[in-house]
Amino acid sequence: MSGGRGDDRGLTVRVKKKRGIKASSRRWLERQLNDPYVRRAKADGYRSRAAYKLTEIDDRYKLLKPGQRIVDLGAAPGGWCQVAVERTGSSQDDIRVVGIDYLAVEPVAGSTILEMDFLDEGAPERLIETLGGTPDIVLSDMAAPTTGHRRTDHLRTMHLCEVAADFAVKTLKPGGHFLCKTFQGGTENDLLTLLKKNFTSVHHVKPPASRDGSVELYLLAKSFRGSRADADGETEGEEPGPLG
């Protein structure tokens, strides 16, 4: 490394060009070293800069409340779980935040994080069982691993978003909320239709912590109506069990 000191005085840290370091890796490292949210996360004890995306969305839309049950899909390394635990008051004695990721996550006190692929057949059941009741909020920050092929990455993450939305519609408490990572221009009409039918309001949200250059965008569906209408408007029954 050379150049500035990486503190908050506007100095820029640069990573020297070295053989063996790809230009894209060097750019990533420079961005991390110069990112004020990365520094803040370290100082505040958050596992990820992503924690601020949830904090900012929640400050604006007032979703998380004490006593709620929360599901966090794609939880590693645990930043959103930390925020959800803080804001719901979930504790080891009464765990109300359950996350899932196929990557191992260091335990976050006040939550349980399942090491499992959310797309596994048994995952939804395990989540609800572990949560000990139906969720008030389903969060999903899931992103598919990048392949370098933009369109493929886009489609894979959109698929995760659709499966997460389906889970939310099948499990949420009436009045509950669904927040999901998506991409600009990527939200399929069927998904939007499903959400608009099942929730009182649907918003696209770009929190300040989401990098300007990134196409990432969050989809927020507020106040689940509770009657579980599918995309064609068919109502599937008033109060089915947690998994429909």
Ligand SMILES: C[S@@+](CC[C@H](N)C(=O)[O-])C[C@H]1O[C@@H](n2cnc3c(N)ncnc32)[C@H](O)[C@@H]1O
């Ligand atoms: C952007 S990170 C989440 C960051 C997290 N919100 C935080 O604050 O620490 C996206 C995560 O989604 C996870 N993920 C992607 N597909 C998944 C799947 N099918 N099942 C479980 N987790 C998945 C990835 O492993 C990755 O850890």
